Amino acid sequence: MHRFKRENISYIFILLVLLGGVMLLAASMGAVPIPIATTLKIIASKVFGTKPALDVNTLNIYETILFKVRFARIVLAVLVGVALSVSGVVYQGIFKNPMADPYIIGVSSGAALGATVAAIVFKGLGVFGFTLVPVLAFIGATLTVFFVYNLARTGTKVPVATLLLAGVAIGALLQALTSFVMILGTKDLHFVIFWLMGGFSSKNWDHVMVMLPFLILGLPLIFYYSRDLNLLLLGEERARQLGIEAEKIKKVLIIVASLLAASAVAVSGIVGFVGLIVPHIIRLITGPDHRILIPCSALFGASFVVFSDLLARTLMAPTEIPLGVITALFGAPFFIYLLKRSKRGLF
Amino acid sequence: MLRLEEVHCGYGDDEEIIKGVSFSVKKGEFVGIVGPNGCGKSTLVKGISSVLKSTGEVILENEGLGKLSATQIAKKLAVVPQNFNTEFGFTVHEIVSMGRTPYLKRFKGESPEDFEAIKYAMGATDIACFTNKKINELSGGEKQRVVIAQAIAQEPKILILDEPTSHLDINYQLEIMELVKKLNKEGLTVLMVIHDLNLASAYCERLIMLRDGVILDDGLVEKVLTADNISRIFGVDVLVHRNPLTGKRYITSVPKSYASKGKTKGRIHVICGSGAGVPIMHGLKEMGYRVSAGVLNVLDTDEEVAEKIGIEIVSEAPFSSISDGAFKLNLDMIKKADFVILANIPIGEGNFKNLLAVERAIEMEKKVVISEETPIEKRDYLGGKATGLIESLYRRGAVRAKDSRDVFEIIGRMSRCQS
Numbered sequence: 001m002h003r004f005k006r007e008n009i010s011y012i013f014i015l016l017v018l019l020g021g022v023m024l025l026a027a028s029m030g031a032v033p034i035p036i037a038t039t040l041k042i043i044a045s046k047v048f049g050t051k052p053a054l055d056v057n058t059l060n061i062y063e064t065i066l067f068k069v070r071f072a073r074i075v076l077a078v079l080v081g082v083a084l085s086v087s088g089v090v091y092q093g094i095f096k097n098p099m100a101d102p103y104i105i106g107v108s109s110g111a112a113l114g115a116t117v118a119a120i121v122f123k124g125l126g127v128f129g130f131t132l133v134p135v136l137a138f139i140g141a142t143l144t145v146f147f148v149y150n151l152a153r154t155g156t157k158v159p160v161a162t163l164l165l166a167g168v169a170i171g172a173l174l175q176a177l178t179s180f181v182m183i184l185g186t187k188d189l190h191f192v193i194f195w196l197m198g199g200f201s202s203k204n205w206d207h208v209m210v211m212l213p214f215l216i217l218g219l220p221l222i223f224y225y226s227r228d229l230n231l232l233l234l235g236e237e238r239a240r241q242l243g244i245e246a247e248k249i250k251k252v253l254i255i256v257a258s259l260l261a262a263s264a265v266a267v268s269g270i271v272g273f274v275g276l277i278v279p280h281i282i283r284l285i286t287g288p289d290h291r292i293l294i295p296c297s298a299l300f301g302a303s304f305v306v307f308s309d310l311l312a313r314t315l316m317a318p319t320e321i322p323l324g325v326i327t328a329l330f331g332a333p334f335f336i337y338l339l340k341r342s343k344r345g346l347f
Numbered sequence: 348m349l350r351l352e353e354v355h356c357g358y359g360d361d362e363e364i365i366k367g368v369s370f371s372v373k374k375g376e377f378v379g380i381v382g383p384n385g386c387g388k389s390t391l392v393k394g395i396s397s398v399l400k401s402t403g404e405v406i407l408e409n410e411g412l413g414k415l416s417a418t419q420i421a422k423k424l425a426v427v428p429q430n431f432n433t434e435f436g437f438t439v440h441e442i443v444s445m446g447r448t449p450y451l452k453r454f455k456g457e458s459p460e461d462f463e464a465i466k467y468a469m470g471a472t473d474i475a476c477f478t479n480k481k482i483n484e485l486s487g488g489e490k491q492r493v494v495i496a497q498a499i500a501q502e503p504k505i506l507i508l509d510e511p512t513s514h515l516d517i518n519y520q521l522e523i524m525e526l527v528k529k530l531n532k533e534g535l536t537v538l539m540v541i542h543d544l545n546l547a548s549a550y551c552e553r554l555i556m557l558r559d560g561v562i563l564d565d566g567l568v569e570k571v572l573t574a575d576n577i578s579r580i581f582g583v584d585v586l587v588h589r590n591p592l593t594g595k596r597y598i599t600s601v602p603k604s605y606a607s608k609g610k611t612k613g614r615i616h617v618i619c620g621s622g623a624g625v626p627i628m629h630g631l632k633e634m635g636y637r638v639s640a641g642v643l644n645v646l647d648t649d650e651e652v653a654e655k656i657g658i659e660i661v662s663e664a665p666f667s668s669i670s671d672g673a674f675k676l677n678l679d680m681i682k683k684a685d686f687v688i689l690a691n692i693p694i695g696e697g698n699f700k701n702l703l704a705v706e707r708a709i710e711m712e713k714k715v716v717i718s719e720e721t722p723i724e725k726r727d728y729l730g731g732k733a734t735g736l737i738e739s740l741y742r743r744g745a746v747r748a749k750d751s752r753d754v755f756e757i758i759g760r761m762s763r764c765q766s
Contacts, residue, residue, distance in 0.1 A: 096433075096434075098434070224453060227448065227451070230437070230441075230445065231445055231448060233433055233435045233437075234431070234433050234442075234445070235433075237393075237398050237428070238428060238431070240396075240397075240398050240417050241396055241398065241421065241425070241426040241428070242421055242445055242446065242448045242449070242497075242501070243417050243418040243419075243420070243421025243422070243448050243449035243501075244417055244418070244448060245416070245417050246417075283436075287436060287437065287438065287441075288435040288436055288437055289437070289441060
């Protein structure tokens, strides 16, 4: 068993290095390119109190760009990446269905509808400084997942085909409603496109603070139940025979996964396929054990979203491509590949 | 050790499948639950293992399972499901390790005792050689062994198996049954739902027979596995034999056509012995004749078969020569028959009277068919006396048949002429 543990530590180490690298790259690239070495020096100056050898003007500009703009965006991308990929892992485990992903099963659309209603109908309403946006996003996501689950379920199983059909149908309906509410409310099509295609433009540390509590609450809970998720993959009945309260744990996990997905949607709109691609790639490397699959997916998901966002804002600069477009360009072909392969067995 | 008292359970409120079942299993027993599909065997397993809610008491080692958590139950009672499928590529070791779940603390890995239990389970089921293989790459039989290992790793007091062999080929069925038997010999109490009555008879000590959610019979295999019980729960006629190798009971079906009580075509008396009459008696039964046979020694193969398929017989004590009394009864049967058939039997001192009976049949002007698959000279243990008599029978009108199939053809032809 020790052998496996050492392997796992090295996986996490490699993924951490990857994430650090991608974040650094994302911090350095953009409308104002900053040399990577300079970025490192500026970070070091903040951490160790050293003085980077730069003239004061340039330093001030760089510091503003990095700390006010890019870092907030990168950290937000990290959080969204973690939330989407971990919720993808959990949905896949609970549904015993490798095609589950917050976007594909319609949860993101449900969250988006909730968020839109909060932003447009109850504009300005809030509790304790929080806006209603994440709250209604969460309600939208949770209602959607229970609805889609019960629609797709045959007995205790959730077959791939019915889950996809139910998810697509409900997702399309919810997206239409979202667009409808938006057009009634704003007539601003850019705003609509942002929600439906996702992205981080003009996001700042406030958004980070909106999202952070959900992750702090959700991730430990999911990790707490990671072993139980392994057992759930053997079926609810078998899980119970092996000594876990499958029904209860399943409900808790569905709610927490929806919470994560909803918090991501509340700050970034609908970003698809992250929760599908990331766990699949990681599973190929680590195997299906959730105790390692979850942390690795979180790290890789973060890297993936940071990198996709980097592409989104640099590929056609100064025009920004919606983030959902980039992830779909990666994700849709991957999804088709999985569907083709699923004829032989999904994992 | 396990006691059920008036257990009721089912799916939902209005669908009660198990309608009051009570029994107990003693430590070290190997008990089988048999019954037709839909009688509630699997539901009962779910009720016992608390996967389904049940009313009544399930008591394991003086503790009611109703009050225990899933974890506590999993430490005492392990279930092996009918089939086990996961598309996820866990390794065999990972799957077996999951059996330790009830013993593990949150955020802690396996302790040395856990590894010991896993190792023991893998050794006992002989799967140590594919520790690192993926579960979804194994064959059905291998998978089933892995699941049994997972259950053993739970260190249960009782192992409950729900038709563990129903999806397997016969070689794997036997392999799994042998494995369970071995585990039982090593002290594990076993309760097994089993569909195949012959496997049940070969491996279980005691059987509980279920029908429509209630116990129909409960006891040692010999007591429960009777043709009568089986016809009551499955609605078919069967023959219960003894396996010549093990002495255990085994069951074969009776072809439907035998049971038809419609009009028969006519009466045929078969003179046979030592197995030569079996195909003839079966064939004639199937053709719809009323068949009798004689004289047969008790314990002779032909005698056993004839009795089982419901043929009237004249019998003689085991290994004895035919007595005058039996000879006379035999002639009475011949008198009633339309045809008399002499099977391809060896003729010696002991059964020479059967040959004389054939001669008397000719004298009674019965139609006689003699099956001569082996030339009579080779079966004549009376130094030509039998051969001579048979040749004279041919001259006096007996028809010679090449084999039993030829017998049926001749009989068929003769019947048609008659009617």
